[in-house]
Amino acid sequence: MELQQSSYSSRDLLVPVVSVILALLAGSVFILIVGENPVAAYRVLFVESFGSVRNIATTLQRATPLMFTGMAVAFAFRCGMFNIGAEGQLYVGAIVAAIVGVSFANLPRLIHLPLAVLAGMAAGGVWALVPGILKAKLGVHEVINTIMMNFVAYYLTDYLVTGPFHGGRWAPETDRVFPTAALARIFPPTRLNSGILLALVAIGVVYVILWKTRTGYEIRAVGLNPTAAEYGGISVSRNMILAMGISGALASLAGVEQVLGVHGRFIQRFSPELGFVGIAVALLGKNHPVGVFFAAILFGALRTGGAAMDRLTDVPRELVVIIQAMIIMLVAADELTRGLLRRRRTV
Amino acid sequence: MEHILEMKNITKRFPGVVANDAITLGIRKGEIHSLVGENGSGKSTLMSILYGLYHADSGEILFKGKKVEIGDSRAAIDLGLGMVFQHFMLVDTLTVAENVILRAEPARYRFVDYRQAQNTVKKLASDYGLRVDPRARISDISVGQQQRVEILKALYRHAQILILDEPTAVLTPQETEELFQVMRNLKQQGTTIVFITHKIKEVLAISDRVSVLRRGKLMGTRNTAETNHRELAEMVVGREVLLRVEKKPSEPRETVASIAGLTVKDRRGTTMVKDVSLEVRSGEVLGIAGVEGNGQQQLVEAITGLIKPEAGKVMLHGQPIQKLSPMNIKKRGVSYIPEDRHKRGLILDYNVADNLILGLHTQHPFVERYLFRNEKQIDEHARRLVADYDIRPTDIRQIVRTFSGGNQQKVVVAREFSRKPQFLICSQPTRGLDIGAIEFIHQEIIRQRDQGTAVLLVSAELDEILSLSDRIAVMYEGRIVTVLPAAESDERRLGYLMLGGDLHRTEGVEIGTSAE
Numbered sequence: 001m002e003l004q005q006s007s008y009s010s011r012d013l014l015v016p017v018v019s020v021i022l023a024l025l026a027g028s029v030f031i032l033i034v035g036e037n038p039v040a041a042y043r044v045l046f047v048e049s050f051g052s053v054r055n056i057a058t059t060l061q062r063a064t065p066l067m068f069t070g071m072a073v074a075f076a077f078r079c080g081m082f083n084i085g086a087e088g089q090l091y092v093g094a095i096v097a098a099i100v101g102v103s104f105a106n107l108p109r110l111i112h113l114p115l116a117v118l119a120g121m122a123a124g125g126v127w128a129l130v131p132g133i134l135k136a137k138l139g140v141h142e143v144i145n146t147i148m149m150n151f152v153a154y155y156l157t158d159y160l161v162t163g164p165f166h167g168g169r170w171a172p173e174t175d176r177v178f179p180t181a182a183l184a185r186i187f188p189p190t191r192l193n194s195g196i197l198l199a200l201v202a203i204g205v206v207y208v209i210l211w212k213t214r215t216g217y218e219i220r221a222v223g224l225n226p227t228a229a230e231y232g233g234i235s236v237s238r239n240m241i242l243a244m245g246i247s248g249a250l251a252s253l254a255g256v257e258q259v260l261g262v263h264g265r266f267i268q269r270f271s272p273e274l275g276f277v278g279i280a281v282a283l284l285g286k287n288h289p290v291g292v293f294f295a296a297i298l299f300g301a302l303r304t305g306g307a308a309m310d311r312l313t314d315v316p317r318e319l320v321v322i323i324q325a326m327i328i329m330l331v332a333a334d335e336l337t338r339g340l341l342r343r344r345r346t347v
Numbered sequence: 348m349e350h351i352l353e354m355k356n357i358t359k360r361f362p363g364v365v366a367n368d369a370i371t372l373g374i375r376k377g378e379i380h381s382l383v384g385e386n387g388s389g390k391s392t393l394m395s396i397l398y399g400l401y402h403a404d405s406g407e408i409l410f411k412g413k414k415v416e417i418g419d420s421r422a423a424i425d426l427g428l429g430m431v432f433q434h435f436m437l438v439d440t441l442t443v444a445e446n447v448i449l450r451a452e453p454a455r456y457r458f459v460d461y462r463q464a465q466n467t468v469k470k471l472a473s474d475y476g477l478r479v480d481p482r483a484r485i486s487d488i489s490v491g492q493q494q495r496v497e498i499l500k501a502l503y504r505h506a507q508i509l510i511l512d513e514p515t516a517v518l519t520p521q522e523t524e525e526l527f528q529v530m531r532n533l534k535q536q537g538t539t540i541v542f543i544t545h546k547i548k549e550v551l552a553i554s555d556r557v558s559v560l561r562r563g564k565l566m567g568t569r570n571t572a573e574t575n576h577r578e579l580a581e582m583v584v585g586r587e588v589l590l591r592v593e594k595k596p597s598e599p600r601e602t603v604a605s606i607a608g609l610t611v612k613d614r615r616g617t618t619m620v621k622d623v624s625l626e627v628r629s630g631e632v633l634g635i636a637g638v639e640g641n642g643q644q645q646l647v648e649a650i651t652g653l654i655k656p657e658a659g660k661v662m663l664h665g666q667p668i669q670k671l672s673p674m675n676i677k678k679r680g681v682s683y684i685p686e687d688r689h690k691r692g693l694i695l696d697y698n699v700a701d702n703l704i705l706g707l708h709t710q711h712p713f714v715e716r717y718l719f720r721n722e723k724q725i726d727e728h729a730r731r732l733v734a735d736y737d738i739r740p741t742d743i744r745q746i747v748r749t750f751s752g753g754n755q756q757k758v759v760v761a762r763e764f765s766r767k768p769q770f771l772i773c774s775q776p777t778r779g780l781d782i783g784a785i786e787f788i789h790q791e792i793i794r795q796r797d798q799g800t801a802v803l804l805v806s807a808e809l810d811e812i813l814s815l816s817d818r819i820a821v822m823y824e825g826r827i828v829t830v831l832p833a834a835e836s837d838e839r840r841l842g843y844l845m846l847g848g849d850l851h852r853t854e855g856v857e858i859g860t861s862a863e
Contacts, residue, residue: 212719212720213718213719213720214708214709214713214714214718214719214720215718217701217708217720218708220697221694221697221705224694224695224696224697225690225693225694225695225696227690227691228690228691228692228693228694228705229694230653230673231651231653231673231683231685231691231692231705231706232673232694232705232706232708233672233673233674233675233677233706233709234674235672
């Protein structure tokens with residue numbers, strides 16, 4: 001009952017699962033073209049991402065930032081907005097967390113770490129508020145503005161990391177953050193860090209906000225039918241701004257985790273498009289926090305296993321990108337996938 | 348007389364229901380044949396079988412005496428059947444002519460001959476009196492005109508039998524009258540028409556014969572001239588129907604809502620409400636009659652806070668409310684049944700329980716500690732209202748989108764009426780509903796009135812206005828032309844005023860000056 005209420009029934013699960021299977025099947029065609037055995041290649045992919053505790057840890061580490069960006073996109077989407085600016089928001093969050101991380105020596109960890117995390121979140125949130133306000137008050141389309149804000153974020157952080165906050169080494173990066181601001185490594189030598197715990201908390205919080213509070217009721221109402229929401233006394237603009245703020249804060253946590261937990265510093269253009277992959281993660285996870293959790297793990301595994309497959313077989317790592325793209329297309333063409341299933345059943 | 352089309356012993360089952368139970372129906376050449384029945388009585392299923400969208404489990408279809416198999420809609424079109432669905436199948440961005448010729452384009456050297464298309468469409472339109480500009484874009488024309496395009500599409504494909512699925516549900520009374528004229532023209536030129544409707548008045552006005560369906564069974568076919576409203580209503584519903592709402596004379600008390608000098612612009616900046624003043628008292632129904640689009644919607648939205656008025660005041664118990672937010676207006680005891688339940692009244696993808704708290708969702712007992720939903724209270728509230736208002740199905744977790752129109756409207760009515768409002772605004776409360784649901788909602792409105800609620804009723808249906816109102820205000824071009832006691836109103840007089848007629852020149856009929 002609980003699950004149905006949060007609109008995640010077994011029927012919703014069908015399309016994502018089938019899409020993943022079909023995408024893997026399509027991927028095997030490419031493996032055959034390369035001249036490898038698909039079964040063997042996928043075995044490597046699976047073993048290298050889930051085959052040992054260490055591999056699982058690596059997969060989770062790769063999945064952590066995607067959980068944040070996936071949830072960011074999903075949250076805005078629940079309010080009817082398409083946040084393509086997660087990439088920019090995570091850069092802004094990352095640079096602010098790095099600045100706080102390198103700035104205060106001798107702060108107790110109990111203060112320094114939360115301060116860095118919260119400052120990063122606040123920065124990303126405020127960054128996303130700009131397109132949120134423009135959308136809510138002036139009706140400017142958020143897709144345009146979030147994309148534009150990405151570029152502002154790239155160049156702003158470029159400047160900060162090569163100018164005022166350039167570290168001691170020649171590379172375009174800040175100094176290492178103080179240990180008091182670092183997210184602890186959980187399973188060395190992998191880079192899995194306590195950011196994953198933060199992600200789990202965030203998933204829980206997002207779930208509660210969306211389905212257990214009046215705020216979530218209002219945000220989803222605005223997303224589903226803004227004119228009915230307005231009739232129901234819900235302020236459409238207030239909820240849009242709020243949802244964008246929360247979305248930006250979630251996205252920025254991906255950057256915060258990368259800086260404080262993985263790299264230990266802000267590196268210019270460090271993100272392998274985590275913000276954009278987040279769109280795919282949200283899509284595959286059907287904009288539900290639990291779905292996003294599993295989708296992020298899948299994408300993390302593909303990345304981890306893909307790198308190993310590249311090393312150990314003749315299959316290039318680009319195969320993983322093909323599979324990801326196939327998944328996205330199949331999930332997006334949800335009706336088509338459903339139709340394929342239906343036809344098969346009647347034949 | 349010969350049958351152009353016969354359906355014999357048609358049976359169609361869906362899981363759990365027999366949608367059509369051995370229906371035998373003959374359509375005569377050149378007649379207008381009405382098909383009436385409540386929602387879910389099997390009308391649409393029967394017509395879908397005829398049009399090849401469903402296949403009957405058993406039974407046969409004869410066309411001009413010969414047995415035919417209608418495998419898909421293409422086969423139906425080839426036979427000479429044309430169907431106009433309730434939801435139009437038009438491409439918004441294309442022109443009228445382009446829509447008409449779609450998939451049957453006139454070609455010249457393998458290119459579409461648009462000039463010929465336009466001329467053909469223009470000729471068809473003028474032959475049958477279907478006024479519409481072939482070059483206009485679908486998105487720019489009214490719903491009534493879009494319907495004409497659908498009819499043109501069928502005629503362009505040489506339809507001999509035209510099936511109209513509840514064509515009047517989306518039309519204003521004036522547009523309905525124009526449609527009837529078109530139907531008469533078509534009949535005169537030999538087209539056979541099957542007319543599906545809920546409204547018995549329309550059946551009597553336009554058709555030669557009428558067949559009634561109830562719960563998948565054919566209850567009978569009558570010559571329209573030999574039947575009457577009461578008989579048909581009973582056939583449709585299966586029991587005696589209260590055609591006029593039974594009510595006591597009103598006992599109006601103090602003024603609850605007063606509107607003074609209200610002027611409202613719509614979103615495009617056109618002044619839709621001009622200097623309107625009205626009073627609604629406790630225990631009375633004030634009806635607002637008028638052709639749709641004369642500012643009723645903007646008036647109601649200004650009262651409920653959805654649009655801010657340009658000038659004027661809305662007072663509730665002497666307190667101005669025109670500057671308050673919709674939520675604060677609700678909290679002061681104003682309930683509102685909006686004219687469009689899909690756009691305004693419901694969040695179709697929310698379940699029943701969540702829809703039943705829309706607008707109450709910030710209030711005790713549905714929220715605790717300012718933020719958290721109290722699921723137990725929300726469910727209890729939903730179960731109570733589902734039982735009290737007989738909403739079906741009774742599963743409070745079901746998504747409202749899957750409900751019939753009547754039950755969707757009951758969800759809105761249940762929510763708004765159960766708040767014990769002091770001022771209740773009902774805008775087109777029974778649009779698109781069947782007889783049973785209309786009867787229910789009318790009784791509920793009168794019950795509210797008798798409990799001392801001030802009711803403002805806006806409706807394009809004159810019958811509804813006349814049977815429920817204690818006083819009737821006529822709105823024309825943004826102004827209240829007059830306010831009459833219901834006892835001094837009748838359909839003819841209101842119709843005249845709604846179209847801009849002058850009260851004092853009504854063929855010398857002396858009417859007391861407007862009440863109040």
